[in-house]
Amino acid sequence: MKDDVIICRCEDVSYGEIVEAIDSGLTTLEELKRVLRTGMGPCQGRTCSRLIARIITERIGGEVADMKPLLDRPPTMPVEIGILAGASDED
Amino acid sequence: MNHRRDGILRGEGLRRLSPPPARLKAGPVVVIECVESIPCNPCVQACPKGAIIIEGDINNTPTVDYDKCNGCGLCISACPGLAIFVVDASRSDGVGVVVLPYEYAPLPEKGEIVSALNREGEAVCDALVVRVINTKALDRTPLVSIEVPVEHVMAVRHFRRRGDRS
Amino acid sequence: MRLTQHPILEFDRGREIEFEFDGRKLLGFEGESIAAALHANGIRVFRESIKRKRPRGFFCAIGRCSSCLMTVDGIPNIMTCVTPLKEDMKVETQRGKGAILLTESFSPGSRPTEARRGAKDVATVSLAIVGAGPAGLSAAAYAGRMGVETIVIDENDVPGGQLIKQTHMFFGSREHYAQIRGIDIGDELIANLSGLPVKLMLGTTVLGLYPDRTLSLLANRRHIELRADAVILATGASENMLAFENCDLPGVYGAGAVQTLMNVHGVVPGKRVLMVGAGNIGLIVAYQLLQAGVDVAAVIDAAPEVGGYHVHAAKIRRAGVPILTSHTVQRVTGPDRVESAEICRVDDHWQPVPGSERTLSVDTVCLAVGLTPNCELAFQMGCRETYVAELGGPVAAHDPDLETSISGVFIAGDASGIEEASTAMIEGRLAGLAAAELLCREVDREELKRLRSEATSSLKTLRAGPFGATAREGKRKMFKVGS
Ligand SMILES: Cc1cc2nc3c(=O)[nH]c(=O)nc-3n(C[C@H](O)[C@H](O)[C@H](O)COP(=O)(O)OP(=O)(O)OC[C@H]3O[C@@H](n4cnc5c(N)ncnc54)[C@H](O)[C@@H]3O)c2cc1C
Ligand code: FES
Numbered sequence: 001m002k003d004d005v006i007i008c009r010c011e012d013v014s015y016g017e018i019v020e021a022i023d024s025g026l027t028t029l030e031e032l033k034r035v036l037r038t039g040m041g042p043c044q045g046r047t048c049s050r051l052i053a054r055i056i057t058e059r060i061g062g063e064v065a066d067m068k069p070l071l072d073r074p075p076t077m078p079v080e081i082g083i084l085a086g087a088s089d090e091d
Numbered sequence: 092m093n094h095r096r097d098g099i100l101r102g103e104g105l106r107r108l109s110p111p112p113a114r115l116k117a118g119p120v121v122v123i124e125c126v127e128s129i130p131c132n133p134c135v136q137a138c139p140k141g142a143i144i145i146e147g148d149i150n151n152t153p154t155v156d157y158d159k160c161n162g163c164g165l166c167i168s169a170c171p172g173l174a175i176f177v178v179d180a181s182r183s184d185g186v187g188v189v190v191l192p193y194e195y196a197p198l199p200e201k202g203e204i205v206s207a208l209n210r211e212g213e214a215v216c217d218a219l220v221v222r223v224i225n226t227k228a229l230d231r232t233p234l235v236s237i238e239v240p241v242e243h244v245m246a247v248r249h250f251r252r253r254g255d256r257s
Numbered sequence: 258m259r260l261t262q263h264p265i266l267e268f269d270r271g272r273e274i275e276f277e278f279d280g281r282k283l284l285g286f287e288g289e290s291i292a293a294a295l296h297a298n299g300i301r302v303f304r305e306s307i308k309r310k311r312p313r314g315f316f317c318a319i320g321r322c323s324s325c326l327m328t329v330d331g332i333p334n335i336m337t338c339v340t341p342l343k344e345d346m347k348v349e350t351q352r353g354k355g356a357i358l359l360t361e362s363f364s365p366g367s368r369p370t371e372a373r374r375g376a377k378d379v380a381t382v383s384l385a386i387v388g389a390g391p392a393g394l395s396a397a398a399y400a401g402r403m404g405v406e407t408i409v410i411d412e413n414d415v416p417g418g419q420l421i422k423q424t425h426m427f428f429g430s431r432e433h434y435a436q437i438r439g440i441d442i443g444d445e446l447i448a449n450l451s452g453l454p455v456k457l458m459l460g461t462t463v464l465g466l467y468p469d470r471t472l473s474l475l476a477n478r479r480h481i482e483l484r485a486d487a488v489i490l491a492t493g494a495s496e497n498m499l500a501f502e503n504c505d506l507p508g509v510y511g512a513g514a515v516q517t518l519m520n521v522h523g524v525v526p527g528k529r530v531l532m533v534g535a536g537n538i539g540l541i542v543a544y545q546l547l548q549a550g551v552d553v554a555a556v557i558d559a560a561p562e563v564g565g566y567h568v569h570a571a572k573i574r575r576a577g578v579p580i581l582t583s584h585t586v587q588r589v590t591g592p593d594r595v596e597s598a599e600i601c602r603v604d605d606h607w608q609p610v611p612g613s614e615r616t617l618s619v620d621t622v623c624l625a626v627g628l629t630p631n632c633e634l635a636f637q638m639g640c641r642e643t644y645v646a647e648l649g650g651p652v653a654a655h656d657p658d659l660e661t662s663i664s665g666v667f668i669a670g671d672a673s674g675i676e677e678a679s680t681a682m683i684e685g686r687l688a689g690l691a692a693a694e695l696l697c698r699e700v701d702r703e704e705l706k707r708l709r710s711e712a713t714s715s716l717k718t719l720r721a722g723p724f725g726a727t728a729r730e731g732k733r734k735m736f737k738v739g740s
Contacts, residue, residue: 006505009316010323012308015500042323042334047316047498050629050650065644069651072636074465074473077320078334083480095562098535098570098580127567128722130679131428133436149430150722169436171426172568195548196264212577231265231438232426249575 007055008048010041018052022059029053029070042078045070099210100124109245110157110178119162119179119188122245123153125172137169164190168232178244187241188221191248192232198223199235205250207239215243218250259297260523264548265424265438268523274344291337291348292318292325293522301507301594303327303337304351312593314507318514320412321495324505327351338514339412378481382408384692385472385485387463387634390418391678392670392685393491394446399689400489401453403705405696408483409455410474412462417443418493419513419671420678422520424548425541428566432715433679440520442678466490466634470665487665487692490635491685494628494649494671499533502588508595512542512625519549527621531598532556533586534625537565542625543573554617557584559603566724587614589622598622628675635661635668643738647731648674657713657736658691659684665695674735676728680719686712 003016013036026032029039029052038052039045053064075084094100100108110120123134123143128150134143135153142159143166145151164177167190177190189207199205199220207218222236239247260268271287278300285294292315295303302312303325315325320339329335330347333355337348384400386393389411397409415421423439434442450457458476465473470488474481496511498504508527510518512534515526530551532543535558543553556573561583563570570580585603589595602613628649635653636642641662643654652674659667667688670681690709693700720729 001500002502005500005502006306006309006311007500009306009313009505012306012311042326043321044633046495046629047322047324051498051500064650065646067644069636069642072633074467074637075475076464076633076637077462077475078323078336079464079475083475083478093562094567094570096582098563098567098574100567100571124571125568127724129428129566129568129724130430130433130719130722131435132430136431148721149718150725170568171428171436172566173572174568194264196262208575208577210571210575212575233264248571251577 007051008036008038008041010043010047011037013038013048015055018055019059022056027056027060028068029056030068033070039070044072044076094126100126101210110155114157115178115180115244118181119164119177119190120157121155121160121162121164121166122176122178123155123166123170124174124176124248125152125170128152129172131171133169133171134166134175137166139163139165164234167192167234168229173232176248180241180244182241185241186238187244188236188238189218189244189247190222190234190236191250193235193250194232198225198233199250199252203252205237205252207237207243207247208249208251209246210248212249214251215247216240218247258299258525260519260525260549263523266440266520266523270523274342276342276344276346276348278348279350285342287344288341289522290318291327291329291335291340291342291346293518293524294342295337295348296518296526297522297524302350303507305353306505307354310352311505312507313505314594315510316498316514317496317511318517322511326355328355378479379484380481381484382406383485383696384408384487384489385410385470385483386489386491387411387466387472388418388491388493388670388672389413389416389457389459390491390493390670390681391420391442391446392493392672392681392688393418393489394443394450395682395685396489396491396667396669396689396692397455398446398449398453399686399708400693401450401455401689403690403693403697403700404454405689405693407453407455408458408485410458410461410463410472410483412460414460416447416457416459422513422516423541423678424520424545427678429679429719433682433719439678446682463634466638468638468663487667487696489659489667489669489685489688489692490632490653490672491668491670491681491688492631492634492672494630494675496624497627497629499586499624499626501586503590503595506589506591506595507593508591508620509589509622509624512538512623515621515623516542516545519545519551525549525551526623527595527619528552529554529619530621530623531586531600531617531619532623532625534558534627535560535563535565535570535580535582536625536627537569539623539625540565540569540573542623543578544569546623547573547576547578553578554619555579555581555600557581557586557600559583559585559607561605585609586622595620595622628671630672630674632668632672635666635672638663638666640666640668643735645674645731645734647727648735652735654738655735657687659688660691665692667692674728674731680716680728683712683716683719687716
């Protein structure tokens with residue numbers, strides 16, 4: 001695959017950047033997230049996690065099945081902070 | 092080539108679902124192009140003559156009792172796979188009829204000349220639209236009857252209106 | 258372009274209204290999604306990506322991928338694929354990140370359990386069902402008929418889940434709603450709820466689920482907390498992405514997104530489409546594109562055989578659409594939207610065959626390359642995760658009653674493994690019955706037993722054939738690991 005193929009749309013992270021990070025020793029979704037922000041954007045990794053898991057196994061071997069997934073935290077959707085802080089339109 | 096490679100039935104697979112030649116000559120008859128085990132059986136219930144049979148498990152493919160089938164076509168629009176056709180090769184004038192499900196808009200008109208297509212979407216011959224049925228009971232799966240040279244009744248499975256893009 | 262005639266659907270469009278896009282006045286229909294209105298006006302580029310400033314349009318059309326964020330009435334990061342159009346709305350191309358969004362967690366760094374919730378409105382219910390698709394609605398009908406007070410929550414304004422865009426007739430036998438079109442099955446499922454203690458809460462997104470079975474809901478920009486004694490997750494699935502050169506270009510859309518645009522909003526995605534994926538979804542959506550008058554250049558699949566039913570393949574083949582197995586897409590090109598796609602053959606090891614490249618002139622590439630179960634809520638709560646490839650990948654572990662590793666939390670339908678609406682409905686029934694057994698002290702045991710064995714044998718029949726083999730194997734593995 002070409003290096004400039006976009007894998008994580010939200011944070012604009014390319015295949016090349018992910019491969020470089022894996023080759024530098026980051027081999028879990030969680031580590032890559034912390035460094036590259038993949039899966040940290042508004043879609044929360046829904047679009048890219050599977051692709052990244054595949055790339056990791058292609059680089060270092062192993063099975064996608066054994067890969068530790070990203071920790072799911074609420075909220076599942078992007079929300080304005082104000083709403084969760086209790087402010088609503090009537091306030 | 093296997094139909095799973097490109098979606099086209101040919102050869103032995105096709106021969107097996109053709110009605111016997113004598114039955115084809117005797118009058119309109121159903122052709123069910125359903126060759127895979129999928130859990131499905133509305134065709135059985137749609138036939139008023141009890142001519143369509145699925146034995147045992149609903150995953151089995153249907154078989155037709157050609158002596159019971161009178162080619163009424165009530166099963167055509169009942170098939171979720173749009174895989175049922177009625178063909179009539181009984182006429183003596185060399186003209187055959189194919190009745191097929193047609194879920195496109197606009198519908199052709201009676202008397203219109205259309206281009207008859209085979210299972211690969213290739214134009215086979217011209218065809219004359221002789222009947223268009225779109226009753227409520229058909230639930231938006233209209234039936235169109237087209238006349239083609241009789242030798243093509245087992246080849247023609249669709250048509251394209253003249254003005255439509257190819 | 259808007260559809261004016263369709264063989265199956267009639268479009269009940271709202272009032273025609275004016276809105277503004279980057280200062281231009283455009284016409285749209287009140288209540289349709291902003292993304293659909295823009296598309297109908299020929300606008301496919303919605304934003305510029307944050308770092309590389311690449312053009313982006315929508316991709317999933319169901320509020321999952323965040324590809325469609327725009328600035329609306331001055332507020333950035335609005336998901337235009339699920340936000341209804343209003344008169345005089347000011348829609349702008351979004352450049353950069355926009356304002357801060359809370360996406361990482363309620364209080365960064367903490368476990369979800371400790372997160373601050375702080376909703377003003379708190380409600381309680383016996384059973385909460387997330388998702389009003391075939392699985393959720395069937396679960397509600399069965400729990401409801403056993404007397405369980407139930408609330409079904411769905412983020413959409415209309416119930417039915419995936420069914421609302423499925424114009425084709427379903428397979429099965431009469432008890433599985435065979436021969437009825439998906440769009441009409443939803444109505445029947447809703448009718449089944451009448452007279453039961455079941456409430457629908459639509460237009461409401463479940464943002465979080467906590468170990469004490471509290472759900473955090475967002476409805477109409479209000480944050481509500483719902484405490485439930487039991488929860489059934491019937492959240493469906495999300496479409497998988499495929500990586501190739503320029504796969505983020507506007508015009509590369511998910512198959513479900515194309516279906517939503519076309520069959521819900523009556524807007525066609527383009528003039529000529531390449532469909533990637535010859536499973537049932539790819540084949541069905543290709544057929545629906547033809548029905549909407551859109552040209553389908555080809556349906557391709559990397560596998561050596563068609564994955565979906567032959568009858569679905571035959572419908573598009575006889576209309577002249579080639580199905581190219583052992584083929585993949587390598588790149589799409591175009592300045593700011595798809596103008597062509599390059600496909601090639603792949604060998605037995607899935608590697609591109611040099612010299613087999615071909616360029617197709619298409620303005621849309623539709624991806625139907627599989628689904629992943631939506632299990633986030635289960636995982637947030639701490640339900641045990643497993644990975645079963647046959648069920649679509651990461652999925653919450655569950656037993657034959659669809660109960661997860663946490664007692665009183667069930668998962669059913671596509672969320673518990675990718676299958677079909679027919680099986681989703683029956684799984685929903687089983688989950689509804691299991692929840693009723695757990696919640697009601699005076700439940701009619703005989704009736705429960707009868708309904709359960711009826712559903713179990715129905716499920717067995719549906720999975721019995723060769724096309725049910727994957728799910729059969731997936732569930733076998735799942736039940737072996739247990740919950
Ligand atoms: C093109 C296509 C054709 C198909 N054809 C057939 C067919 O012919 N026969 C067949 O049996 N099946 C078919 N299917 C499959 C079938 O549609 C699905 O298997 C079925 O809809 C799954 O039902 P479900 O209830 O599990 O999920 P869904 O129908 O996906 O419903 C889930 C619902 O939950 C909502 N939701 C998710 N998360 C949240 C949240 N956090 N908060 C609030 N709401 C939420 C979603 O918006 C959605 O409305 C087809 C699918 C597609 C895409
Ligand atoms: S979130 Fe709108 S297109 Fe995916």
